[in-house]
Amino acid sequence: MHIEMTNISKLFGTNQVLFDANFELQDGEIHALMGENGAGKSTLMKILTGVHQKNSGKILIDGKEVTYKHPIEAEKNGIVFVYQELSSALDMSVEENLFLGREITKKFSVVDKKAMCATTNEVLNRLGLEINPNETLGNLSIGQQQLVEIAKALLVNTKVIILDEPTSALTDKEVDKLFSVVRLLKSQGVSFIYISHRMEEIFELCDRVSVLRDGRYIGTKKISDTNKDDLIKMMIGRDLGNMFQKEIIPIGKPVLEVKNLTKHGLFKNISFTVHSGEVLGFAGLMGAGRTEIMKTVFGSFKADNGEIILDGKRINTKHYCPGDAKNAGIGYIPEDRKEEGLMIEKSIKGNIGITNYDLITSNGFIIDKNKENDLSKKAIKELSIKCTGINHLADNLSGGNQQKVVFAKWLYTNPKVLILDEPTRGVDVGAKQEIYSLITKLVKNGAAVIMVSSDLPEVLGMSDRIMVIHEGTIGGVINKDVATQKNIMTLATGGTINE
Amino acid sequence: MNKLKNKSNVIQEYGSQIALVFLLLLLSIISPEFRTIQNILSLLRQSSVNGLIAFGMTVVILTGGIDLSVGSSLALTALLGAGMLKGGVPAPLAILIVLIAGIVLGFLNGVMVVNGKIQPFIATLVSMTAFRGIAMIFSDGRPISRLGDSKLLLFLGQGQFLGIPVPIWIMIILFLIFRFFLQNTVIGRDTYATGSNYKAAALAGISIAKVKYLVYAVSGFTAAFAGLILVSRLGSAQPTLGSGYELDAIAAVAVGGTSMNGGRGKILGTLTGVIIIASLNNGMNIIGISSYYQQVVKAIVILLAVLSDSNR
Ligand SMILES: Nc1ncnc2c1ncn2[C@@H]1O[C@H](COP(=O)(O)OP(=O)(O)OP(=O)(O)O)[C@@H](O)[C@H]1O
Ligand SMILES: [Mg+2]
Numbered sequence: 001m002h003i004e005m006t007n008i009s010k011l012f013g014t015n016q017v018l019f020d021a022n023f024e025l026q027d028g029e030i031h032a033l034m035g036e037n038g039a040g041k042s043t044l045m046k047i048l049t050g051v052h053q054k055n056s057g058k059i060l061i062d063g064k065e066v067t068y069k070h071p072i073e074a075e076k077n078g079i080v081f082v083y084q085e086l087s088s089a090l091d092m093s094v095e096e097n098l099f100l101g102r103e104i105t106k107k108f109s110v111v112d113k114k115a116m117c118a119t120t121n122e123v124l125n126r127l128g129l130e131i132n133p134n135e136t137l138g139n140l141s142i143g144q145q146q147l148v149e150i151a152k153a154l155l156v157n158t159k160v161i162i163l164d165e166p167t168s169a170l171t172d173k174e175v176d177k178l179f180s181v182v183r184l185l186k187s188q189g190v191s192f193i194y195i196s197h198r199m200e201e202i203f204e205l206c207d208r209v210s211v212l213r214d215g216r217y218i219g220t221k222k223i224s225d226t227n228k229d230d231l232i233k234m235m236i237g238r239d240l241g242n243m244f245q246k247e248i249i250p251i252g253k254p255v256l257e258v259k260n261l262t263k264h265g266l267f268k269n270i271s272f273t274v275h276s277g278e279v280l281g282f283a284g285l286m287g288a289g290r291t292e293i294m295k296t297v298f299g300s301f302k303a304d305n306g307e308i309i310l311d312g313k314r315i316n317t318k319h320y321c322p323g324d325a326k327n328a329g330i331g332y333i334p335e336d337r338k339e340e341g342l343m344i345e346k347s348i349k350g351n352i353g354i355t356n357y358d359l360i361t362s363n364g365f366i367i368d369k370n371k372e373n374d375l376s377k378k379a380i381k382e383l384s385i386k387c388t389g390i391n392h393l394a395d396n397l398s399g400g401n402q403q404k405v406v407f408a409k410w411l412y413t414n415p416k417v418l419i420l421d422e423p424t425r426g427v428d429v430g431a432k433q434e435i436y437s438l439i440t441k442l443v444k445n446g447a448a449v450i451m452v453s454s455d456l457p458e459v460l461g462m463s464d465r466i467m468v469i470h471e472g473t474i475g476g477v478i479n480k481d482v483a484t485q486k487n488i489m490t491l492a493t494g495g496t497i498n499e
Numbered sequence: 500m501n502k503l504k505n506k507s508n509v510i511q512e513y514g515s516q517i518a519l520v521f522l523l524l525l526l527s528i529i530s531p532e533f534r535t536i537q538n539i540l541s542l543l544r545q546s547s548v549n550g551l552i553a554f555g556m557t558v559v560i561l562t563g564g565i566d567l568s569v570g571s572s573l574a575l576t577a578l579l580g581a582g583m584l585k586g587g588v589p590a591p592l593a594i595l596i597v598l599i600a601g602i603v604l605g606f607l608n609g610v611m612v613v614n615g616k617i618q619p620f621i622a623t624l625v626s627m628t629a630f631r632g633i634a635m636i637f638s639d640g641r642p643i644s645r646l647g648d649s650k651l652l653l654f655l656g657q658g659q660f661l662g663i664p665v666p667i668w669i670m671i672i673l674f675l676i677f678r679f680f681l682q683n684t685v686i687g688r689d690t691y692a693t694g695s696n697y698k699a700a701a702l703a704g705i706s707i708a709k710v711k712y713l714v715y716a717v718s719g720f721t722a723a724f725a726g727l728i729l730v731s732r733l734g735s736a737q738p739t740l741g742s743g744y745e746l747d748a749i750a751a752v753a754v755g756g757t758s759m760n761g762g763r764g765k766i767l768g769t770l771t772g773v774i775i776i777a778s779l780n781n782g783m784n785i786i787g788i789s790s791y792y793q794q795v796v797k798a799i800v801i802l803l804a805v806l807s808d809s810n811r
Contacts, residue, residue, distance in 0.1 A: 327704070
């Protein structure tokens with residue numbers, strides 16, 4: 001299938017997000033679509049599949065002009081969109097999800113369970129997936145859910161699959177699996193449009209790459225004709241410079257001490273100390289228990305055992321809750337921004353407000369609208385959040401800009417300890433750099449930062465020390481000067497390093 | 500372009516108010532009787548009971564919950580009050596106890612929802628049934644009347660101030676208080692946040708449990724208050740009092756544009772919804788539409804209101 005989009009423009013209300021953008025997909029290729037957060041990648045693809053309607057421009061498919069009014073129409077014509085935010089029925093089984101809306105039926109609309117199970121098995125086999133069709137979707141890992149979503153695409157006669165940041169929540173193994181599935185399908189003649197902020201993936205998987213910047217088409221290149229710096233320059237319009245804005249800051253006194261923290265079945269005997277001015281990295285495989293440890297430190301989970309000591313004072317963990325943690329000076333930025341970080345239907349202002357009552361009220365109770373507006377304006381400016389203003393709904397922000405809003409919620413609370421859980425997931429290179437410099441600014445002002453991350457270059461670039469978690473226990477601690485990707489991975493998979 | 504957008508925003512934002520204005524105009528044109536001040540005042544007075552209950556219902560719904568027990572709480576607390584008055588308890592004290600009882604009953608709902616982790620629909624269905632049953636047992640199924648001639652009690656339901664019936668004043672004052680709390684205070688933000696995304700709210704340090712206790716207690720309070728107005732007007736209390744009122748209140752909240760999923764809605768919308776429903780009842784009675792048809796018309800209005808609200 002050959003797709004050609006030319007001079008596509010799109011306005012949301014008065015906010016123009018695409019300006020004469022172009023995109024061309026050839027038969028059987030894997031085509032990367034790159035650009036900063038809010039550049040318009042998802043929007044362009046949503047226009048292709050009929051989720052949004054373009055204001056002007058032309059879409060040619062195999063030479064014929066088309067305009068899909070609804071994603072179902074695109075799907076019927078062989079174009080399937082696997083969304084950035086998965087949209088499946090988590091309480092239903094794999095098979096039920098696959099056939100949602102296109103059930104095979106017998107007489108009188110009775111569903112033909114047998115036939116559907118058989119087809120499900122067949123499709124899963126074809127992709128080399130060992131997933132039970134009767135398993136509840138919610139019980140699968142995010143990676144497996146993603147693959148089920150792709151399997152869905154195989155039920156219809158699919159020619160093009162659009163993957164929008166498919167790997168942002170996957171483990172390395174799952175990414176490998178995904179890639180092998182993508183390559184398999186490619187060999188069967190399916191082409192892909194692949195949106196991602198991860199450079200390595202683009203170079204590993206894709207044939208060509210197109211870049212958007214601020215809603216404008218910048219160019220298309222063969223992967224073999226370009227390199228990382230070249231792409232970054234196309235994306236942000238300048239050289240990136242130093243990615244990790246890390247500075248040498250004298251390490252101060254201990255701020256948070258955790259001793260023998262245990263929660264049965266999740267993690268045990270976790271002990272660590274973070275000092276003011278320090279960034280303590282937490283590496284490990286996905287599912288190693290890092291998020292659970294941090295949520296326990298923040299009072300969202302209850303510890304079975306162990307102590308949490310803040311500024312030399314022991315926290316009574318019996319009735320400890322996030323409110324207490326916050327009052328004591330701990331902040332927590334969760335990994336899943338849509339589920340846990342944002343009120344999606346509320347504005348930027350509304351989202352930033354709820355952690356900053358101290359700043360937006362005059363007496364801790366009555367909201368001062370001016371202060372509230374000012375705070376959000378400041379956040380938008382300092383974090384360069386791409387939006388139409390403080391009343392922009394979180395739902396209508398691009399993924400990376402949503403992440404910045406979550407960051408802003410805590411940035412101004414002046415935390416003594418800020419826990420970041422995957423702070424740059426789905427964030428573009430430029431914004432990553434901004435977030436790193438914010439982290440540096442925080443520690444410079446004496447805060448202690450705990451950074452949980454699966455992005456090894458980020459852990460290496462930002463941390464002063466790195467705790468490696470392996471299956472709920474501490475696999476080891478590595479100092480910045482001796483840390484390498486290799487020894488982190490060794491510890492993360494349960495090995496030991498000989499000094 | 501900008502202006503256009505603003506215009507559609509205004510219609511969006513004040514849809515139910517615009518609908519109310521049209522409805523009032525329409526009824527006034529059709530019926531000269533409807534448009535008298537006297538009638539409008541009595542219409543508003545009649546709406547106050549539903550209004551109070553609907554205010555409480557609004558805050559519960561904003562957190563993503565629902566309170567089906569309001570009618571039963573109203574009956575139980577009203578009987579309690581009537582019993583006390585008949586037994587010679589001074590009216591101010593009896594009224595105070597009734598209001599506190601309402602808070603306690605509402606709080607029980609909160610305990611079921613928070614500590615029992617029972618879904619609000621089920622929890623308040625249980626208490627709706629239980630409170631009604633207790634009211635029946637307590638009164639032996641009979642009304643309690645001849646409550647003495649306390650001035651204060653009479654004033655609540657039948658008094659006037661500056662020519663306007665006291666129940667209307669109560670409704671206005673409570674409306675202003677609710678509006679202030681929802682729009683301008685931390686508690687209001689916490690209420691919206693809880694309904695909007697309780698996980699994010701909890702991780703922002705908000706105590707979801709406290710918010711829920713509070714909203715159910717408030718709902719119990721407004722139900723009990725509404726009961727006082729009813730008792731004052733009727734001069735008696737009976738165990739079947741207020742049955743079905745939960746549905747009227749929910750309808751008013753829905754017509755007012757509050758999302759049943761929580762997180763979005765306004766108390767002004769609820770007040771508007773209350774008056775829309777009251778005007779329909781009143782207007783159709785005056786015009787002489789049979790009560791069978793009235794139900795259908797009401798249903799259509801509720802349906803239209805909810806359909807036209809894109810915030811659903
Ligand atoms: N439904 C909408 N209403 C209003 N504005 C929107 C809507 N959807 C997207 N936008 C705006 O359009 C712009 C482009 O968003 P889009 O989601 O396409 O970006 P993206 O390139 O996919 O970014 P990311 O990498 O962060 O996912 C953003 O500024 C966003 O705020
Ligand atoms: Mg996107």
